[in-house]
Amino acid sequence: MDNVYTRRIAHLQAGIRKQRLDSLLVTSPHDWYYLTGFTGEAGVLLVEARGVTLITDGRFTVQAKEESPGLKVELQRECLYRTCGELLKRRRRRRVGFDAGQLTVAQMGSLKKATTGAVRLLDAGGMVLSLRTVKDAAELAAMRKAAALADQVMQAAMRLLKPGVRELEIADEIEYRMRKRGASGSAFESIVAFGERAALPHARPTAKRLKKGQLVVLDLGAILDRYCSDITRTVFVGTAPAKVRLWYHAVLEAQAAAIDAVAAGRTCGDVDAAARGVLAAHRLDQYFVHSTGHGLGLEVHENPRVAKGQKTLLASGNVVTIEPGVYVPGVGGIRIEDDVAVHRSGNEVLTRASREFIEL
Numbered sequence: 009m010d011n012v013y014t015r016r017i018a019h020l021q022a023g024i025r026k027q028r029l030d031s032l033l034v035t036s037p038h039d040w041y042y043l044t045g046f047t048g049e050a051g052v053l054l055v056e057a058r059g060v061t062l063i064t065d066g067r068f069t070v071q072a073k074e075e076s077p078g079l080k081v082e083l084q085r086e087c088l089y090r091t092c093g094e095l096l097k098r099r100r101r102r103r104v105g106f107d108a109g110q111l112t113v114a115q116m117g118s119l120k121k122a123t124t125g126a127v128r129l130l131d132a133g134g135m136v137l138s139l140r141t142v143k144d145a146a147e148l149a150a151m152r153k154a155a156a157l158a159d160q161v162m163q164a165a166m167r168l169l170k171p172g173v174r175e176l177e178i179a180d181e182i183e184y185r186m187r188k189r190g191a192s193g194s195a196f197e198s199i200v201a202f203g204e205r206a207a208l209p210h211a212r213p214t215a216k217r218l219k220k221g222q223l224v225v226l227d228l229g230a231i232l233d234r235y236c237s238d239i240t241r242t243v244f245v246g247t248a249p250a251k252v253r254l255w256y257h258a259v260l261e262a263q264a265a266a267i268d269a270v271a272a273g274r275t276c277g278d279v280d281a282a283a284r285g286v287l288a289a290h291r292l293d294q295y296f297v298h299s300t301g302h303g304l305g306l307e308v309h310e311n312p313r314v315a316k317g318q319k320t321l322l323a324s325g326n327v328v329t330i331e332p333g334v335y336v337p338g339v340g341g342i343r344i345e346d347d348v349a350v351h352r353s354g355n356e357v358l359t360r361a362s363r364e365f366i367e368l
Contacts (some may be wrong), residue, residue: 013045048068051064054095054096063095072082100126169243207335222251238304285297293350
């Protein structure tokens with residue numbers, strides 16, 4: 009396997025030894041891609057002190073050998089988790105870690121039945137995800153490209169906003185323009201919300217038509233080279249009332265304060281507090297109904313969580329979103345979101361589309 013994967017596996021094996029485990033079952037496709045480069049969607053990766061085995065079915069054996077040369081591949085029989093359990097029992101593994109949040113009751117039942125009490129299964133969730141929170145230079149390069157693509161699509165989507173257009177039409181255009189620029193897909197279902205629906209933080213696109221005098225929230229993200237981006241911009245169609253302008257500039261100020269707080273060694277709670285403090289000063293904190301941000305990488309929602317009271321320390325290599333918002337029921341909402349990489353000294357804003365208030 010490539011040196012980068014060898015290093016990642018070595019870090020994970022050190023963690024396995026620290027937790028006094030014999031081996032770890034890796035059941036997330038994102039996790040096993042991170043560790044081996046294998047992009048198939050079915051299987052289990054068994055990481056042991058002296059080796060790594062991919063258990064998968066016949067659809068993926070050739071693919072695994074091409075994508076991850078040197079990786080040992082074990083062909084599953086009728087049931088994936090029964091095969092996995094039988095392998096653990098045959099190798100006399102006693103303490104085996106797994107992520108309880110990733111297995112169904114049926115999968116867990118098959119695993120336990122196959123081991124017949126010979127293996128102690130221990131919840132060791134988050135071991136790979138904790139490694140994934142710190143991006144290396146190649147990962148950051150991929151995320152810069154994904155962010156640049158999102159910037160381009162955001163700017164193109166804004167140009168399509170005219171009275172009469174439907175939310176669904178804009179969402180479809182966003183998806184099309186992402187793929188046209190090389191994305192493998194969207195990181196999540198794009199949010200396109202007009203008017204009072206902009207007060208719904210996770211509004212799904214509908215057949216609603218755009219009218220003059222409405223706020224528009226656009227939230228989109230692209231997957232490029234398997235890494236995600238996530239950006240939100242808010243515009244007004246027509247001439248905005250004074251109160252909307254005040255709300256927008258308050259959110260922009262809150263975001264700037266939070267971005268300034270993003271630094272290695274600062275807690276995620278500190279960053280969240282920076283945004284909330286600004287909105288409180290504007291008497292708008294009651295309308296900020298979600299956390300300030302989240303980690304970003306192979307998945308659009310990863311650790312660390314940038315939320316109230318979070319004690320997790322930011323580290324160089326983390327990438328987080330900073331996305332304060334104000335949501336006024338019956339009127340609309342305003343959110344401004346960017347992707348921010350943490351460096352040893354300072355930070356880097358990856359998404360660069362203009363944050364200035366735009367009236368169309």
